[in-house]
Amino acid sequence: MNKEKLTVWEPIKTKDNQFSRLYNELVFFEMHYQKDFVLVFEDTDHSKKYIFTYDYNKSQKYAIITFRLFDEMTRPDIEELISKVGKEREEEGLSKLTYEPNFYKVENSSFLSWYDNIFPARASLQPKAEHHLYITSDYIIDVLSEYDPTVAVEFQ
Template sequence: MDKRILHVWQPVTCLEKANVIFAKLTYGNSNETNGLRLELTDGAGNAVEIVYDQWSVTMVDYIWTFRHVNEIKRCDLNRLIDRADFSVLNDSTAQHFYKMENSDFLEWYDQLPWLGSGDVPHVEHHIYMYNDGVFEVIADYEPKFIVKKAGS
């Protein structure tokens, strides 16, 4: 039985649902880029920059890990999406994200040497979907969201 649970998460409402057509990921530790930054842009030109820039003393990095997968390969999420509670949405016409409970990604990560989710119980698996793929991040804090409205 699949124990994974998706929790609907909508920290911003600036992106049009099912119309996020562009994604840009940067990761680094320099004057120009600190941490992981994911920018998602919808068809109208509205964008949100998702910023993981808090230094994790536990992991000695900004995030634990991340991955990108083609949306077709992550069709396994469809069953979980069907069971998710969408009543928590602030705006049903806006894009939303997910947090995964009983995460298989985190379970995989816990098999690696050194610290894991048993040592840091508040770690989270964040999922960001767009038209061409799925970005997933494991971190021990929520990122910042910077809204960039089209034309501003």
């Protein structure tokens, strides 16, 4: 298997800058999973909520394939992958990042491989699966899904 690689993902577009893991943290607020799978985050001054919704679609059985949540301190593997992002961007001729992103897509995902070992039929049932990675001030959330969530901003 190829090694895991993080690609910066920018699902929230802001006029000033994206959230930064170190300087403008994203705070995990709540999660709901009934038909839709919903992740809610806040900015650090609690003035805005960012609602990520993976919509339930009748053509598929569930809104997402699966997810997991870790305490942020328990994932040294993620820190190692993050440290490689800047070098890889430079090698690919992309601009240098001016912030530490909160959102990534994981290529060659070990989480997806692990899931496929448990449920081999996934590859034929959900062939476009992606691994979305959310890094907040306290948690790391992994989501396997076939599509990107919609994002809504709510002012408080």
